[in-house]
Amino acid sequence: MNQLKTGTLYIVPTPIGNLSDITNRALKILKDVDLIAAENIRHTNILLQNFNIKNQLILMNKDNEKTQSDNLINKLKQGNKIALVSNAGTPIINDPGSILIAKCYFFHIKIIPLPGPCAAITALSASGIKNNRFCYEGFLPSKKKTRCDLLFSLKEETRTIIFYESKYRILQSIRDIIEQIDKNRHIVIAREITKKWESIYGAKAHLMLKWLQEDKNRYRGELIIIIDGFKKPQKNNLSKKVFDTFLKVKNFLSLKQSVLLTSQIHKISKNILYQQVIKNKDDKII
Known part of the structure; x- marks a missing residue:
């Protein structure tokens, strides 16, 4: 009361x-x-x-x-x-x-x-990009150096990144994303969410720039940029246990059969195992 x-x-x-x-x-x-x-x-x-x-x-x-x-x-x-x-x-x-x-x-x-x-959340829900972890960065800075510094700092951000952007700067901002983050990073542009001319389009950054340049109507209105998070490269190094199994099996089977059986035992990719076996063989590790 x-x-x-x-x-x-x-x-x-x-x-x-x-x-x-x-x-x-x-x-x-x-x-x-x-x-x-x-x-x-x-x-x-x-x-x-x-x-x-x-x-x-x-x-x-x-x-x-x-x-x-x-x-x-x-x-x-x-x-x-x-x-x-x-x-x-x-x-x-x-x-x-x-x-x-x-x-x-x-x-x-x-x-x-x-x-x-909320435009950012509405766009994210339809982006097709992983959305259980994301960071919202508001509007991209208007000054190029500040914008590039921010994008570079987010280069290895593993969460999905959301920006708002103006139609006047969208092309330059996509160029900066290509330069500072990665030309092959998947991004989505959501335009005029819930309005008559709503559109949502996703592509690798360099292809997105080309797509936008083909038709200026594609970046009219209010824009949201959604950038897929950084994916850490998967290590192909296999454990000692896997190689021990391979060496034991190799005493009785051919290289191809040994790789196949070892991959089945440890439930790993036979191609990755084969590549590691060849690499270690060249390095005289096994």
């Missing part, structure tokens, strides 16, 4: 393209709160008008976030219920609001986050 008296801040995700993706719960909160803190009032008004919602809007963007957060905290202290929304998707992720959230915790003001749309 004490938390309710001090007001509540709701973090309300909004559609990233298709307005039908908004939840009933989100609509109810946008209707019932005392005011809505919006990153862009005009943009949010379009959403509210579509669902016949009338409510007070207050602007909170990256330019006025510090001062506006203090203003909103005062309203929350007075018992107001406030909804925080961004232009699209889940607030705070690359959008204003982190200062307000921190102040809410400081003043023990209740925060209620709603689940909802």
Whole structure:
């Protein structure tokens, strides 16, 4: 009850393209709160008008976030219920609001986050790339050196990597991925997720660049880059136990038969075993 008296801040995700993706719960909160803190009032008004919602809007963007957060905290202290929304998707992720959230915790003001749309997660789910471990890096830096330094630092990142990128820099960013990471690294470009011109396409980095260059329509709109994680080279060195078995069998069978039987006993690739046998034979190890 004490938390309710001090007001509540709701973090309300909004559609990233298709307005039908908004939840009933989100609509109810946008209707019932005392005011809505919006990153862009005009943009949010379009959403509210579509669902016949009338409510007070207050602007909170990256330019006025510090001062506006203090203003909103005062309203929350007075018992107001406030909804925080961004232009699209889940607030705070690359959008204003982190200062307000921190102040809410400081003043023990209740925060209620709603689940909802997120372009990065939506794209990842359809990418076909391993998604149980991933890192989200936000927008790629606009300056080439900073961008290249970041990409190089992620060259051996084993988790799937997610970036946002602008249509104005996408071609150069793909070139930088080729140069700093690997021309053969598999990447996916997701464009205009949930919108009319949505597309998702995957290819090796150098082939992706060629595909994009063939048609500028392929990189119009909002873009997400998903990069497959670094795969550590598999070692072909086999254990001493495998070679001991091979040597014992070799006393009775031909090289080919010994390799086949040893591979079956230890459940390993006969080709890898054969290559190692030949290599060790050349090196006079066996």
